[in-house]
Amino acid sequence: MGGIFSFFSFSKPWRTINWGDNQSELQYVKDYKPQTDGLRILLHGPVGAGKSSFVNSVQSVLKGQMCRQALVANTSRGCFTKSYTTYKIQKGPETFYPFVFNDIMGLTKDQGVSVDDVKLALKGHVKENYEFNPESTLSEKDLTFYNKHPTANDKVHVLVCVIDANTVSEMSDEIQDKIHNIRMEASKLRIPQVAILTKIDLVCPKIQNNLRNVYETVHIKNKMEELSALVGIPMNCIFPVKNYHEEINLNSDIDSLILSALRNIIDIGNDYLNLKRSDGDDSREPPPAFNDEPAPPYTQWQ
Numbered sequence: 001m002g003g004i005f006s007f008f009s010f011s012k013p014w015r016t017i018n019w020g021d022n023q024s025e026l027q028y029v030k031d032y033k034p035q036t037d038g039l040r041i042l043l044h045g046p047v048g049a050g051k052s053s054f055v056n057s058v059q060s061v062l063k064g065q066m067c068r069q070a071l072v073a074n075t076s077r078g079c080f081t082k083s084y085t086t087y088k089i090q091k092g093p094e095t096f097y098p099f100v101f102n103d104i105m106g107l108t109k110d111q112g113v114s115v116d117d118v119k120l121a122l123k124g125h126v127k128e129n130y131e132f133n134p135e136s137t138l139s140e141k142d143l144t145f146y147n148k149h150p151t152a153n154d155k156v157h158v159l160v161c162v163i164d165a166n167t168v169s170e171m172s173d174e175i176q177d178k179i180h181n182i183r184m185e186a187s188k189l190r191i192p193q194v195a196i197l198t199k200i201d202l203v204c205p206k207i208q209n210n211l212r213n214v215y216e217t218v219h220i221k222n223k224m225e226e227l228s229a230l231v232g233i234p235m236n237c238i239f240p241v242k243n244y245h246e247e248i249n250l251n252s253d254i255d256s257l258i259l260s261a262l263r264n265i266i267d268i269g270n271d272y273l274n275l276k277r278s279d280g281d282d283s284r285e286p287p288p289a290f291n292d293e294p295a296p297p298y299t300q301w302q
């Protein structure tokens with residue numbers, strides 16, 4: 001854990017977090033109402049980076065109780081998440097937050113989810129419960145799982161790359177290439193991109209002892225800069241978090257970082273939704289040449 005940089009601190013935090021007062025951030029998320037139907041947030045990244053744990057952490061913060069809906073692997077070798085799953089978060093007895101998370105199978109050097117499947121998911125072609133197969137890509141001929149006519153709701157509005165802070169320096173060329181490839185496709189579709197740097201509690205003892213040191217620790221800023229250079233995501237779109245993973249009670253400081261990441265994801269996604277609206281967009285994908293299949297009914301999350 002650590003390294004020489006773990007001993008160095010900035011004289012004051014270089015980002016501001018309202019530690020101990022999560023109420024205004026929580027209210028912001030609760031009050032969020034997109035002009036359209038909602039945001040679809042797709043998580044991708046290496047196996048074991050903490051994608052499923054991030055979904056559980058967001059759910060836990062918003063519900064005010066520990067949630068363990070997304071299955072978390074207890075080893076980074078096993079790839080627990082195999083199918084395309086949408087996680088909605090309940091807001092009231094019959095309502096949901098106007099954003100959903102899609103968790104997918106992780107990337108690995110030579111196995112894991114295929115880059116082409118992630119590209120299909122970005123465009124909304126992958127249906128719920130599709131089982132990813134590292135050997136093959138979802139085919140247009142698969143009538144059960146290939147969504148031929150995705151609605152605006154089926155498409156991804158924010159792409160979130162989840163990376164373990166402790167493995168940034170060791171990321172293989174193959175995984176870097178896969179992430180780069182997925183990012184290029186997202187950029188082509190103008191989908192905004194964010195990175196979440198997880199497991200910061202394991203980076204250095206100073207943060208493990210007190211999460212509030214996150215933006216004072218030089219080592220974390222170095223990791224973020226390294227990640228930014230590797231995957232090409234700007235620093236102001238990278239958010240360090242510690243997921244809930246062993247706790248059974250909520251913790252205000254863990255909540256603060258999760259909420260800060262979530263609020264930024266929402267803001268970035270909302271800007272994209274507004275841009276698409278002002279463009280009168282969804283015209284980028286040509287309509288199907290033959291209307292051989294009725295479009296699926298439009299579904300709302302609220």
Ligand SMILES: Nc1nc2c(ncn2[C@@H]2O[C@H](COP(=O)(O)OP(=O)(O)O)[C@@H](O)[C@H]2O)c(=O)[nH]1
Pocket residue numbers: 046047048049050051052053054071072073074075076079080081106162198199200201202241242243244245246
């Ligand atoms: N210490 C620590 N462990 C974490 C954190 N996030 C996830 N984990 C652990 O990392 C492992 C992989 O997490 P998982 O969410 O299944 O990763 P995924 O494959 O990307 O979905 C699990 O054992 C988690 O408990 C974190 O922020 N800190």
Ligand SMILES: [Mg+2]
Pocket residue numbers: 051052053071072073080081103104
């Ligand atoms: Mg997972």
